Amino acid sequence: DSGVTQTPKHLITATGQRVTLRCSPRSGDLSVYWYQQSLDQGLQFLIQYYNGEERAKGNILERFSAQQFPDLHSELNLSSLELGDSALYFCASSVAGGPGGTDTQYFGPGTRLTVL
Amino acid sequence: AQKVTQAQTEISVVEKEDVTLDCVYETRDTTYYLFWYKQPPSGELVFLIRRNSFDEQNEISGRYSWNFQKSTSSFNFTITASQVVDSAVYFCALSEYSGGGADGLTFGKGTHLIIQP
Numbered sequence A: 001d002s003g004v005t006q007t008p009k010h011l012i013t014a015t016g017q018r019v020t021l022r023c024s025p026r027s028g029d030l031s032v033y034w035y036q037q038s039l040d041q042g043l044q045f046l047i048q049y050y051n052g053e054e055r056a057k058g059n060i061l062e063r064f065s066a067q068q069f070p071d072l073h074s075e076l077n078l079s080s081l082e083l084g085d086s087a088l089y090f091c092a093s094s095v096a097g098g099p100g101g102t103d104t105q106y107f108g109p110g111t112r113l114t115v116l
Numbered sequence B: 001a002q003k004v005t006q007a008q009t010e011i012s013v014v015e016k017e018d019v020t021l022d023c024v025y026e027t028r029d030t031t032y033y034l035f036w037y038k039q040p041p042s043g044e045l046v047f048l049i050r051r052n053s054f055d056e057q058n059e060i061s062g063r064y065s066w067n068f069q070k071s072t073s074s075f076n077f078t079i080t081a082s083q084v085v086d087s088a089v090y091f092c093a094l095s096e097y098s099g100g101g102a103d104g105l106t107f108g109k110g111t112h113l114i115i116q117p
Helices: none
Strands: A005-007 A010-013 A019-024 A031-038 A042-050 A053-057 A064-068 A074-078 A087-094 A111-115 B003-005 B010-014 B019-021 B024-026 B032-039 B046-052 B059-061 B064-069 B074-079 B088-096 B111-116
Touching (some): A010 A019, A019 A087, A031 A074, A042 A064, A074 A087, B032 B074, B046 B059, B046 B064
Parallel strands (some): A010 A111, B010 B111
Antiparallel strands (some): A042 A053, A087 A111, B019 B074, B032 B046, B032 B088, B059 B064, B064 B074
16 A cells, blocks of 8 residues: 555546546655556656646646645546546655656556546 | 657566566666556556666565666566566656656556466
């Protein structure tokens, strides 16, 4: 158990809908990262938040957004869902989030999203 | 741009055999970090090791060992006396010290390791 929690474990929804994925980092960690794992794209970095502020963006679609709250939990919002958004979404956390990803990222169990 | 290549898509060995998973990376930075993660059938990503670019010492942890060679841009992972519980997908990942750039990890495509009893 990494100490990172994600809810829900599974989510099934329809195209065009909007969903919210939630992540609680390990106790003491200030950085939260979101990743998408799909069969065709593999594991891709989406976005990072550090102590409430957006710090880095990866291959995140404009239909996706995230935020980190004062208690450091984070939410990933996915809207106007398409079939291709079906994937496993991971949240990771690290102690700080200094430049260059110097900290080890510990991953949550993931949320499996199925878009029908 | 950074890139991680895991050329072995799938490896199947019989229990107790030794197996090496290859990882080759590309980066323009002189400071970077390399990682290995394990993804068992249950789906979670489990951290195994982190190594920075200035530390080329090989590391051993029980049956696991890692060989980092900057000259060939490789960070290979060896499991000695493999066990069925080692069956998983193993990912190699890279993070560059880009001084303010994205801190996300760049992952390889993964190697699916099957240990047969």
